[in-house]
Amino acid sequence: MAPTACFNCKEARAVIIRPKNRHKLCRACFLQVFETEVHETIIGTNLFYPGERVAIGASGGKDSTVLAAVLKTLNERYNYGLDLCLLSIDEGIRGYRDDSLETVKRNAVQYDMPLEILGYGELYGWTMDQVVAQIGKKGNCTYCGVFRRQALDRGAAKLGIKHVVTGHNADDVAETVMMNLLRADLPRLSRGTSIVTASGASDIKRSKPLKYAYEKEIVLYAHHRQLDYFSTECIYSPEAFRGSARTLIKDLEKIRPSSILDIVKSGEDMAALVPSDGSQHSTQCSSAAAAAEDDVGGCGSQNGRTSGGEMAAMEKELAQNESAESRETEIRLPNRGQSSLGYQSKSVKKQTLGHCERCGYISSQRICKACTLLDGLNRNRPKTAIEVSVSAEDEETSSTLMRQMERTQLTNS
């Protein structure tokens, strides 16, 4: 079979079939097209301003490595004037994180960017290995996700940087849209797709420049630029099962390759259609809460998966609501401001935003998710010599205290 010429330049031999639209491209054209699309996304959404300091949330995996490589290339090609650096979180998972951190360290040299590594142990007093030892392999992704969310913000604050970019790709965003639809989560549906989740409260802006890039193309890009990335999945992840949404999206991609992008488009439109109570204040809050709570699902490319337990629990709750309904008597207010056919005006519950009473991080609850989780962990932790001095009545403050103490311990050693 004669080699096919590249769809773009019509000269070189095509070596790639683009997953997005099945165009056959040569290597140079593919890299060019991929970079240009990311550039268009950045320009189209006014993501950066000249001279901005930007931290790239780097895990050593394919998404963040490609993000770092592309941003560096584009920054030089189009003179964005960005001051880029890498920010890594060490969850403390031996056999996974220490290897991938080596990758990040090499990346820092390859791309000539400064690197900051922040550990869970140092921030929370718990490494992920210790968390797993305590609670087992089931459900530990929640801890990891919640902790990482705050860790990135704290890391950025430490570096004095106000903008963190993450490697979320189109597949991740599409998955989140389907997920939120399945779990009927309108507030998250209204913000999960936006490229920037600015948070008024912590003034650290989050964005995902790769949100229109296909996961498969990211892999191809990394391969053809021979990028140095770490491809082993988190060793704790095989335990958690990939959510319904993920399987569904993989099937959809087989039927119509464009559907990942189509879901992103639908998600963006639906986000604008989620009813709000109209006040400017509430919309600001919801986007800030997004920054605080978006990543509850878990980690990196697996963001958005759900365990079977979650779905079954929701099913149970819905069934109970329904059976309770038949025992209720509904009392309606007289119709007001309704159309002639009685279609009701629509409203949804909104989250209101405040600060965590413990750590000051933005949260829609009194105590933020991370502190709640830490409480649970610390309650069951075997008493250490340090904690003996803390009386039972002081349990409320013990977690913070302990965190501080361990930090002292760490700095000492």
Next chain:
Amino acid sequence: MPAKESQKICMDCKDADAILHTRHRHYCGACFKRFLSHKVAMRMSKFKQMKKSNGKAPKLLLPLSLGISSSVLLQIINEDIGRQFAKTFVNVGFEVHVLVVDAQGGANDDVYDAVSKAFSRLSFTKLPLHSVFEYVSEMGEIIAEYANQNFVDQEQATNEDRLTAFRTTISSPTSRSDLDSVLLTRLVVEYAKSLNCEAVIWGDSDTRLAAKTLASVAKGRGASLTWSVSDGMSPWGVNFDFPLRDLSKPELEQYLSVCEELSGLVVPDAPISEDVLTKNLSIDDLMMRYVRTQGEKYRGVMANVSRTANKLQSTIGSDDPSCPLCGGLVGNVKGNSGVTVANQSSDNYSAKFCYGCMRSRPESSIK
């Protein structure tokens, strides 16, 4: 234990043997039918109220596919009307006209004849799908512009041939089923308008609505959910309503199994073939399968999907341009600053047709 099972009595009338089971309750046939009818009546009550408020019974169009769901809806409504006629003071509350759209060249004509005879109290019309060219006079121009350059609409040809010619330009099952339902909706709407109907009452079960919601999202038609699966105003000035939105497909199937009036009057669903490769399915089929299989275990979660979509705010009434083919919004919903549309394609078509229709366009490809 089967022995114990047979001793169950109906939890409603506490008299007859329970033969059906749904939502953790056991029912006899009659009580099961009453339960479903009640759910539909709750949804239909808004029309009766409308009559109370302005004294005129609203005209409703019921599109009947002759399949299970819409037939059950027809039966329940007909029964309700029958009950009203048996009273001294007849108060039906609405006027129902039934429309059957024939997309298969008269394959189900005998069933249609039997149904229209059995429900003699209601008026029936049958239209072939290609009559969309008659009812939407500009449809010829629209599809000529929409389809690729190889397709020329022959206006002098019969409508049937025009439709066939158009459909053959579309190669993928997803796009074909997508455009078929677009054309069907247009025909139903125009017919409803010709009869001055206030609303179209669609016979979609909650299973189907959930599948339709997920499929619309997957096809880039998320913005259309506010009317395609929600109760309210459609882009053409006729209300859309889904009275079966509280009932699942399996429940409607159970209804059919105990409903003598409908025996022989329903065209059974085509069996789902297990051999078809996922990649050859249409997105609509994939989603229907997904919702049905997941629905066995997570009924409530699936039912919640269409309820969630029903909460989205309608854009009807805004001045934003709408797609001449499907009626959806062209471009982004106000407030959506995403750049998917800009990424979409370089040709000028996208300025006229909506994102979803561009995806189903023959030989469409994305940049």
